[in-house]
Amino acid sequence: MSGRSTSLPGFGKAVRLEYAKMRRLRTSLVLGAVLLATILFGTMQLFDADHRARINEPNTMHWEFLLLTGYSSTKALFMPLLAAVLASRQVDIEHHGNGWLRTSMFGVTPGRLCTVKLLALMPLVVLSTVVEMSVLVLASRAAGATTPLPWVQWLWYGAVVVIVTLGVVGLHLWLAARVESQLVGLGVGVLGGFLGFFSMLMPPWFAHLTPWGYLAAGLPYQLSPTGDAPLIAIPLPWGSMALFCCVMLGVLALARVRLDRVEI
Amino acid sequence: MNVWKAELIKLRRASAWVVVLVVPVLAVVMGTANFILNAGVLTQSWASLWGQITLFYGLFFLSLGVATLCSALWRVEHRGVWPRLMAGPARASSIVTAKLGAGFLLVAAMQVLLVLGTWLAGSLATDLDPWALPWSIWGSAVVTLMAATAVVALQSLLSMVWKSFTAPVAVCFLGVVAGIGAFYGDIAGLKTVIPQALLARAATLGSVTVGDSGALNLSGTLPIILPSLVLTGLCIALSTAVLQRRDVA
Numbered sequence: 304m305s306g307r308s309t310s311l312p313g314f315g316k317a318v319r320l321e322y323a324k325m326r327r328l329r330t331s332l333v334l335g336a337v338l339l340a341t342i343l344f345g346t347m348q349l350f351d352a353d354h355r356a357r358i359n360e361p362n363t364m365h366w367e368f369l370l371l372t373g374y375s376s377t378k379a380l381f382m383p384l385l386a387a388v389l390a391s392r393q394v395d396i397e398h399h400g401n402g403w404l405r406t407s408m409f410g411v412t413p414g415r416l417c418t419v420k421l422l423a424l425m426p427l428v429v430l431s432t433v434v435e436m437s438v439l440v441l442a443s444r445a446a447g448a449t450t451p452l453p454w455v456q457w458l459w460y461g462a463v464v465v466i467v468t469l470g471v472v473g474l475h476l477w478l479a480a481r482v483e484s485q486l487v488g489l490g491v492g493v494l495g496g497f498l499g500f501f502s503m504l505m506p507p508w509f510a511h512l513t514p515w516g517y518l519a520a521g522l523p524y525q526l527s528p529t530g531d532a533p534l535i536a537i538p539l540p541w542g543s544m545a546l547f548c549c550v551m552l553g554v555l556a557l558a559r560v561r562l563d564r565v566e567i
Numbered sequence: 568m569n570v571w572k573a574e575l576i577k578l579r580r581a582s583a584w585v586v587v588l589v590v591p592v593l594a595v596v597m598g599t600a601n602f603i604l605n606a607g608v609l610t611q612s613w614a615s616l617w618g619q620i621t622l623f624y625g626l627f628f629l630s631l632g633v634a635t636l637c638s639a640l641w642r643v644e645h646r647g648v649w650p651r652l653m654a655g656p657a658r659a660s661s662i663v664t665a666k667l668g669a670g671f672l673l674v675a676a677m678q679v680l681l682v683l684g685t686w687l688a689g690s691l692a693t694d695l696d697p698w699a700l701p702w703s704i705w706g707s708a709v710v711t712l713m714a715a716t717a718v719v720a721l722q723s724l725l726s727m728v729w730k731s732f733t734a735p736v737a738v739c740f741l742g743v744v745a746g747i748g749a750f751y752g753d754i755a756g757l758k759t760v761i762p763q764a765l766l767a768r769a770a771t772l773g774s775v776t777v778g779d780s781g782a783l784n785l786s787g788t789l790p791i792i793l794p795s796l797v798l799t800g801l802c803i804a805l806s807t808a809v810l811q812r813r814d815v816a
Contacts, residue, residue: 307793333737336737336741337740340740340741340744342628343744343748344744344747347751350752380623380627381740384631384667384736384740388733388736388737389732390799391726391732395732395740411672431751476803484588485638485732485733486582486583486585486635486638486639486732487582489635489732489733490585490586490589490635490639491734493589493590493628493631493632494589494593496627496631497593497594498627500623501597501601503602504601504689505600505601505602506604524591
């Protein structure tokens with residue numbers, strides 16, 4: 304009798320397989336392109352000579368505006384489309400290669416496979432967010448900004464971006480698995496871009512209505528109501544992000560269970 | 568002519584109409600909401616409302632909508648119909664122009680929906696006079712449509728060559744970023760050769776929302792329409808050459 308193990312493939316092996324698929328899909332190229340676009344857009348104000356001349360003045364509030372109007376607005380526009388493209392490409396390979404059935408034979412059900420895909424994309428999302436924010440800070444320093452960086456607000460918002468992006472990617476993975484047509488996923492991505500961006504301009508309650516709106520709901524700054532300063536720091540919106548996490552975890556868990564019960 | 572008829576029949580059953588409907592409706596809803604919420608800051612006029620609706624629609628979402636539509640138009644061919652298409656009597660140039668024509672029709676429908684949606688939203692949700700909708704809004708929509716032709720032609724070429732649905736959309740996204748950069752950076756050469764920059768210029772022509780956007784007259788529109796027509800012609804010629812010489816299945 305052979306002593307060879309017949310255990311099912313673990314998450315580790317499944318995640319490594321996803322990275323092998325990503326190499327063929329050129330996922331890093333897509334991420335790199337969006338990262339570059341985000342940095343260019345986010346640093347637009349640094350190309351303005353007037354802004355650079357006033358960058359250290361108290362009323363300019365460079366770091367606060369960079370986060371509020373530069374980085375967050377850009378992420379709200381670009382992140383939904385990036386999530387749709389990443390998820391769509393990651394899942395389409397299963398539709399075309401009959402991957403759902405093949406992996407199910409090894410015990411990796413469709414729901415589990417989508418979870419593996421999300422876990423595989425997680426480090427890339429975290430890395431791209433860290434790189435984007437780091438480059439924004441370095442570019443600002445190179446432009447002459449000497450005022451202290453508000454670390455707490457920036458680290459908080461970095462975490463918000465990662466959490467919201469992963470939640471949206473999770474939704475898109477489920478959608479791409481259920482609906483083979485990539486038109487639907489991309490259409491939802493365009494819709495998300497609209498909703499995410501306009502959530503920045505709408506009242507706070509609007510931002511809590513959709514997943515993409517939480518990039519606005521998680522902002523640690525708001526326009527000053529009194530006019531003493533252009534912006535004010537608000538208490539970190541823990542409640543909003545806790546609500547997002549609870550709802551998204553529940554929705555994704557339900558989606559995973561449902562995916563295991565339908566034929567794809 | 569048979570190729571045109573075939574494309575029109577495919578359009579009737581296409582799911583691309585969802586994009587045609589959703590993108591302008593979203594732009595109208597969001598732009599109108601922003602217009603109402605900022606009533607104290609914005610001029611209460613049709614031009615101001617149109618500016619709010621078309622700002623991000625023209626800069627960003629219209630180009631991406633066009634890219635998605637073109638990917639959808641060519642998707643049916645990439646799903647095993649290529650051998651039949653290539654074995655048929657239709658010339659490569661007819662196939663390419665038929666696809667371009669179908670894309671043009673879809674974008675035209677988007678523009679009509681956008682103007683009608685603006686009129687409805689302005690009449691029902693604001694205090695604007697429904698009978699005072701300026702003709703310049705229709706003019707702006709037509710100029711934008713003509714500028715969008717270059718984007719349709721380019722995206723049609725990319726979607727024809729690449730089997731992937733999302734890859735052409737990703738390239739369009741980069742074009743949008745470059746176009747916005749060229750537009751706001753006022754880089755003369757780039758904002759004439761990047762189709763998405765031409766589209767951004769056309770959509771904001773005469774806008775009260777964007778300063779220095781240019782006037783909606785002959786001297787303002789010709790520098791946009793002429794390059795757009797040239798780029799469209801180049802893309803058609805390139806697409807035809809590729810289709811004649813390469814196996815794109």
